[in-house]
Amino acid sequence: MKNTKIIIISVIAVLLFSNTIFLLQYFKVKKELTQANQQIVTQQINQKIIIFANLFIDKILLGEGTVSFDDRLKLENAVRDINDPEMFSKWQDFTNSKGDKDAQKSVGNLLKVLFSKTN
Numbered sequence: 001m002k003n004t005k006i007i008i009i010s011v012i013a014v015l016l017f018s019n020t021i022f023l024l025q026y027f028k029v030k031k032e033l034t035q036a037n038q039q040i041v042t043q044q045i046n047q048k049i050i051i052f053a054n055l056f057i058d059k060i061l062l063g064e065g066t067v068s069f070d071d072r073l074k075l076e077n078a079v080r081d082i083n084d085p086e087m088f089s090k091w092q093d094f095t096n097s098k099g100d101k102d103a104q105k106s107v108g109n110l111l112k113v114l115f116s117k118t119n
Helices: 002-061 069-082 085-095 099-116
Strands: none
Touching: 002 069, 002 099, 069 085, 085 099
């Protein structure tokens, strides 16, 4: 009878110990998963910023003549896809600019915000 109690207490102690270890591992893995998911989100945002920046450089800065409607639509969709209100505001400032000097300032502000958003 006494040996049975010792065995039962030992089994309970081992189970409690193993459950504690599993719980600690769970929280560690949960934290790592949260960090990994955040890194994925950051990489996706960076990728969207790069796509927009490449389009902007190719179609606006290096483009010759007037930007076509399709290209403007691609640029608009790319900046909206980033889903950043500040960046979209700077884009609107650029598209609504009046004259070369205003456009040049808007481009500078847009690029400044664009590159400050990359991580």
